[in-house]
Amino acid sequence: MTGEALAHGAATIVNAIPIGKGAAFGINLWTRARVELTDESGVVRGEIRSDPGEGTLLIERCVLRVLRHFGEERYGARVVTDSNIPIARGLKSNSVAANAVVLAMASALGRKLSDIQALNLGVDAALEAKTTITGSFDDASASYFGNVVVTNNLRRQILRTFTIEDLDVLLLVPKAKSYTSKSDVGAMKLVAEQVEVAHREARRGNFWAAMTLNGLVLSACLGYSTEPIVESLRRGALAAGLSGKGPAMAVVAERALRGELLNALRAYDGEVIVSKTNRERARVC
Numbered sequence: 001m002t003g004e005a006l007a008h009g010a011a012t013i014v015n016a017i018p019i020g021k022g023a024a025f026g027i028n029l030w031t032r033a034r035v036e037l038t039d040e041s042g043v044v045r046g047e048i049r050s051d052p053g054e055g056t057l058l059i060e061r062c063v064l065r066v067l068r069h070f071g072e073e074r075y076g077a078r079v080v081t082d083s084n085i086p087i088a089r090g091l092k093s094n095s096v097a098a099n100a101v102v103l104a105m106a107s108a109l110g111r112k113l114s115d116i117q118a119l120n121l122g123v124d125a126a127l128e129a130k131t132t133i134t135g136s137f138d139d140a141s142a143s144y145f146g147n148v149v150v151t152n153n154l155r156r157q158i159l160r161t162f163t164i165e166d167l168d169v170l171l172l173v174p175k176a177k178s179y180t181s182k183s184d185v186g187a188m189k190l191v192a193e194q195v196e197v198a199h200r201e202a203r204r205g206n207f208w209a210a211m212t213l214n215g216l217v218l219s220a221c222l223g224y225s226t227e228p229i230v231e232s233l234r235r236g237a238l239a240a241g242l243s244g245k246g247p248a249m250a251v252v253a254e255r256a257l258r259g260e261l262l263n264a265l266r267a268y269d270g271e272v273i274v275s276k277t278n279r280e281r282a283r284v285c
Contacts, residue, residue: 001037001075003107006030007099007282009085009275010092010142011169011250012243013150013211014199015218017185018192020154022138023202023210024092026146026278027169027250031083031093032285033100035063035108040076042067048097049082061125062098066105069113069121077105086173086273090244094131095139098122099282107284118282119144120156133185139244146279150202160203164277167238168258170251172228174270184222188245191217208239208252215241215249222246231264252277 009029016022044063046056056079063077079101085093102122106113113121119140126132126140138151141158148162194217202210212229219226219242228249232240237253247270253261258274265272 001108001110003035003104003109004032004285005100005103005107005283006032006285007096007103007143008146008278008280009096010139011171012090012139012214012241013148013207014138014195014202014214015188015242015244016134016136016138016151016153017188017245018195019199020134021152021199022134023148023150023199023207024138024142025148025164025207026142026280027275028278028280029083029085029091029273029275031081031085031096031100033079033081033097033104035101035104036078037108038076038078039074041074043076045076045078047080048087049080050084051087054087058094058098058126058129058131059101061129062101062122063105065121065125065128066102066109069117070109070111072109075109077108079104086248089173089248090242090246091171091173091248092136092139092143092244094126095122095136096143098126099140099144103282103284115144123156144282146281148207150199150207160205162205162207164279167277168253168255169275169277170253170258170261170265171243171273171275172249172251172265172268172270173273174247187221188218191221211239211241211250211252218242219246228265228268232261235260235264237261
């Protein structure tokens with residue numbers, strides 16, 4: 001009894017921490033989860049193959065919630081995830097992993113979940129594992145459905161969706177990790193009024209302008225340099241901003257600008273990952 005699933009990545013348009021509402025868009029980075037059920041009731045053995053030093057509590061919580069949901073607590077599981085998403089950089093690695101593990105678990109059990117059931121199980125597991133502050137419903141939804149989603153995280157509602165164009169997404173990823181549990185929530189709430197403006201613009205469909213506004217405001221209040229954002233805009237990017245609570249920054253642009261933007265971003269500390277926007281849904285493999 002095995003299952004396998006794939007979920008794609010996401011990046012921030014509006015950070016949900018200041019106001020409990022957010023927006024995000026899909027990118028074509030990925031996490032794959034493989035599950036093998038065992039007869040060791042309640043015992044979960046997780047492995048993050050792409051970053052073995054990271055803890056596996058989120059994997060364990062996802063597995064146990066799916067087992068409880070279906071009344072199948074007699075099982076345990078061995079779970080292996082693999083991913084090209086850097087962990088703890090603001091690139092939604094936890095939300096993506098939760099989607100993949102939940103879907104893989106359901107597949108291993110031979111059971112079906114509705115989209116909202118799958119999302120809620122992953123969000124509940126993330127809250128229980130303390131890998132999120134708001135539940136990251138925006139990130140989870142963008143990962144699960146692709147495209148652009150605008151959400152109320154506190155109510156777990158998708159307010160608007162927009163089909164995304166085929167665009168390059170360049171990610172400036174510093175080496176230092178930044179865990180959600182250590183985020184300066186107080187500082188982020190100081191800019192709630194400005195983030196509310198960004199969220200309103202995202203709901204109206206002006207999501208790239210919202211992304212840049214959110215990025216500038218959150219970078220300033222969290223102590224990150226806004227220079228990469230401004231320089232990317234100067235060189236023609238459609239949007240640039242802080243992803244999540246950072247430290248990664250995302251730049252969205254037409255493919256013709258890739259070379260120029262790569263050269264500009266490589267002047268800053270960190271690795272530059274070239275990705276693209278994503279419209280594909282999370283899926284069982």
